[in-house]
Amino acid sequence: MASTQLHQRRPPSTTDQDQITPGNEPEQPLKVIIVGSGIGGLITAIMLDRAGIDYVILEKRPQHSTIGSAIAFTAVVLRVLDQLGLYEDIHAISKDFSQTRITMADGREIGILDGLFTQERYGYYNAIMARPDLMNALLSRVAPNKIHMGKKVLEVTEHPDGQTKNDPAGMVTVRCSDNRHVFFFFRYQAHLVIGCDGAYSAVRQRMYQILKEKGVNVPKADFAPFRFDMHCVVGVSKPLDPEVYPTLKKPYCEFEVILGNDLSYNIWLMPLNNNRISWMINGKMFTPKANNREEAKRQLEENFKASEWGEEAAEELCNMVRDFACPYNNTTIGDLIDNTPKTVISKVMLEDKMFETWHSDRIVLLGDGGQGATQAILDAVVLVDLLHELPSNSAKDISNALKRYQSKRFETAKAAVSASRQGGYLFSEKGWFMDLLRAFTFKYMPRWLYMMTSDRIQASRPILSFLPPVPDRGSVKAI
Known part of the structure; x- marks a missing residue:
């Protein structure tokens, strides 16, 4: 049985030494386990690093994927990537977006949507890049020893405060299998687990078990198929x-x-x-x-x-x-x-799918329900900001922070899922009404209405509170 723990206790100060008695050890710095090394997991890791919070990433795949199509980032996330010092990396691997032309297979043009106005209006052109290129750029900003590949999550256990000898604030343990060591299991301990492991999340399933054991009712809708x-x-x-x-x-x-x-x-x-x-x-x-x-x-x-x-x-x-x-x-x-x-x-x-349950006391989900990279990054901004402000590592303080995280992000994430669904209808549904809606959206929409709709989508361009701010360069300021 192999065991790995995230324990590097800080040296106590003179004041700490005067106060230390058996059972009154100083609280350790916050430790985090990230499950999943996709875009959401890597961005979260970079933010945690900038916040001075220790972490490891557990990834079930034996190696990072080289597949995927294009990904687009708008000013909504480019501003915080700029704040993190990633914008030049993004600019080097991407192209600026100018327009979308929509046609039928028989050659009939339905319309064209303009995209060049975004730089003047919001401070950045929309950036289009290959997903594998983005992954490589993000991986270059994360220390290789922080990513543990081939680790499949088998079990997650929350330990109540005061019942873990390694830390009086309480911990959470993740038990993993390893595809290179068939007969060994690995254990990792931290104060918080962040599940960034996609739509079919193993972390979510373990979290449901924990909530059920605590007598917490998980809404039936969370168990429904995607x-x-x-x-x-x-x-x-x-x-x-x-x-x-x-x-x-x-x-x-x-x-x-x-x-x-x-x-x-x-x-x-x-x-x-x-x-x-x-x-x-x-x-x-x-x-x-x-x-x-x-x-x-x-x-x-x-x-x-x-x-x-x-x-x-x-x-x-x-x-x-x-x-x-x-x-x-x-x-x-x-x-x-x-x-x-x-x-x-x-x-x-x-x-x-929009899940209603995002967290327990020491487990939280990020980018949940397949919302896409943009929503995962926005989740990370709110979550890491709250973790940076934690008054302690107790289950109560962490749970309160996770409640605030869901409260801040839930309605925006729900709107993103709804917008994605409506976009799918726009491109695939039949009928005279949908034909008219496509013609209006892509060809006849007044410029002022198009700008107003875009301004609403791009209105919130959040940045991290603990890093030096970046200028809000657009003529339409963020809220």
């Missing part, structure tokens, strides 16, 4: 010839969105730096509603399996659109797929 009606194949091409794909010569990234004539699929093309194009193919699917908890559990298990479909399923969706025309020099979608290494093509599910 809502998803789209599956998706993504990839990033190898470097392409700009003469064949002239969009690559442009200084800005121009999105191309192609809607299937029957709206059963849509295709997104996003030019990146280094002469690459990121692409995404979305296809409709259907998941029945669960009638009881057992059915819900079964669907969750099926969804989890579907979320890791392999090459065969990805190839099936690719073949559906292979012969469709690209908007570049008489090329096809198939040409773009063929110019993408198979190792970076992956199939994922587009799912959403």
Whole structure:
């Protein structure tokens, strides 16, 4: 049995030494375990490091993933990334976004959405980059010894205050398996566990068990299956010839969105730096509603399996659109797929759900319910700010901070999930009303209404309170 503990007690001051008696040891500095080394986990780690809070990251995969499509950051998160000293890294791997052009598969143009105004209005152009490039940039800012790969969470245990010999404030223990050491388990201890392990979170399931043992009622809705009606194949091409794909010569990234004539699929093309194009193919699917908890559990298990479909399923969706025309020099979608290494093509599910339970006394979830990288980063800003202000490491003080975290973030996160759902409807639902709504949104919306809507979305651009502030450069100031 191997054991690893996050215990590096600070040397006591003279005053501390005068006061130390058996059972009255000084409180240790806050220790945190982050479960998951995705974008949310890495950003949280960087923020904790800047706050002077010790942490380790536990990641179940044996190595970091190189798959994924494009990711977009707006001023909502670019301002805090700037504050963290990451903006130059982001700028080096990204392209500034200029517009989205929406067409039907038969070539009919529905409309164009402008994006160039964001720099003047909010201080930053929207930045578009390949997800693997972003991961590498974030990993370069986290000490390698802080990330423990191949650690699959098996159990999480909260210890009440005063009952842990290593720390009188109480701790939480995470027990993991390790794919390199089949017969060994690893234990990690800290004051707080932050679950950044995605939609099908092992930390959440362990947290539910703890709450149930304490007699806390978890809402039934939290056990229901995820809502998803789209599956998706993504990839990033190898470097392409700009003469064949002239969009690559442009200084800005121009999105191309192609809607299937029957709206059963849509295709997104996003030019990146280094002469690459990121692409995404979305296809409709259907998941029945669960009638009881057992059915819900079964669907969750099926969804989890579907979320890791392999090459065969990805190839099936690719073949559906292979012969469709690209908007570049008489090329096809198939040409773009063929110019993408198979190792970076992956199939994922587009799912959403708003969980009502975010924390227990010493466990908290971040970026919960598949809200995306932007919401995970905004979660981290609020959470790390509150952790930096903790009066003590007691379960009461940590639990109160986690309650404030959920209170501050819940409505915004809920709105983000709703907006994501509405966006999916806009690109995939049939009917004359949806045709009119698409035409209005993408072609006939008055400029003033478009700006007002954008201002509302970009209104909150939070930064960390314990770091030097960065200027609010836009003409429309943050609130």
